[in-house]
Amino acid sequence: MRRTYALVNVAIALMVDPTGRHWGYELSKLSGVRSGVMYPLLQRMLDEGWLADGWEDQAQTGRAKRPPRRYYELTDAGKLALGAVIAEARRDARFAPLTAPRLIGGQA
Numbered sequence: 001m002r003r004t005y006a007l008v009n010v011a012i013a014l015m016v017d018p019t020g021r022h023w024g025y026e027l028s029k030l031s032g033v034r035s036g037v038m039y040p041l042l043q044r045m046l047d048e049g050w051l052a053d054g055w056e057d058q059a060q061t062g063r064a065k066r067p068p069r070r071y072y073e074l075t076d077a078g079k080l081a082l083g084a085v086i087a088e089a090r091r092d093a094r095f096a097p098l099t100a101p102r103l104i105g106g107q108a
Contacts, residue, residue: 005095010031010038011086019073024039053072
């Protein structure tokens with residue numbers, strides 16, 4: 001997959017909690033990537049096998065008045081691939097503002 005600002009930003013957002021479930025809206029807010037770019041990128045990550053997806057169980061959430069939300073979870077392959085994306089971005093001057101230590105893992 002081509003290394004873009006959107007990919008690096010979304011990779012960083014996903015790797016904040018690599019074992020959690022992520023919602024598209026949450027990822028958009030965390031990464032600053034607008035939905036028109038976010039959802040095609042998430043689909044490419046699904047196609048690559050980097051993400052698994054599912055739909056929230058509304059019976060458990062008690063929110064039956066709205067449509068169910070789709071969630072995304074990193075696969076083991078996705079954790080490795082996105083870790084590599086971030087590592088490569090750290091070595092590439094184009095991505096320096098995105099990969100500053102304060103943005104990744106809360107390091108100062």
